[in-house]
Amino acid sequence: MSRTDSQNWQVPALFVVLLFPQLFHTSNGDVGTAAQYSPPYLPTECYGSDSSQFPSSNLFAAAGDGIWDNGASCGRQYLVRCISAAITGTCIPDTTIQIRIVNYAASVASQPSAGGTTMVLSQTAFAAIANSTASSINIEFQQ
Ligand SMILES: *[C@@H]1O[C@H](CO)[C@@H](O)[C@H](O)[C@H]1NC(C)=O
Numbered sequence: 001m002s003r004t005d006s007q008n009w010q011v012p013a014l015f016v017v018l019l020f021p022q023l024f025h026t027s028n029g030d031v032g033t034a035a036q037y038s039p040p041y042l043p044t045e046c047y048g049s050d051s052s053q054f055p056s057s058n059l060f061a062a063a064g065d066g067i068w069d070n071g072a073s074c075g076r077q078y079l080v081r082c083i084s085a086a087i088t089g090t091c092i093p094d095t096t097i098q099i100r101i102v103n104y105a106a107s108v109a110s111q112p113s114a115g116g117t118t119m120v121l122s123q124t125a126f127a128a129i130a131n132s133t134a135s136s137i138n139i140e141f142q143q
Helices: 003-025 065-071 123-129
Strands: 030-037 060-063 077-084 096-104 119-122 137-142
Touching: 030 077, 030 123, 060 065, 065 096, 077 119, 077 123, 096 119, 096 123, 119 123, 123 137
Parallel strands: 030 119, 060 096
Antiparallel strands: 030 137, 060 119, 077 096, 077 137
8 A cells, every 4th residue: 555545544544533423323233131140151153161262341231032043142242231221320331342242041950130131141241230139120232
């Protein structure tokens, strides 16, 4: 890339950065629900007893029936944010996390905090977007 080309890219790139928060809020992400689950996180329906596929951030989740996709969801990454909950103030505002699907909600070793949710977040993931004392939250999520 020539010097001129790289300079020409700077203006559009700046606009993308500036507009990103706005784009996200008007995005066509799906609305669903999330519960949380606690260790043990192994074994998983996706990777057996192999923990090497867990992100080091500990931001991972088990897929509920709606997104499990018969196991095709293993390894998929989603942007997730809390949009509301039964108790006002539960959501941590303006916080979006990226999680990776590592398990099937119906197969997790420990009991999720609520049943039938779109996804079940690790304790770390849940606490990053909501008050960790909540059992279930409404989320916006996008692959
Ligand atoms: C989390 O929720 C509990 C129960 O509603 C409440 O007592 C606590 O103050 C909340 N924590 C924060 C940080 O909002």
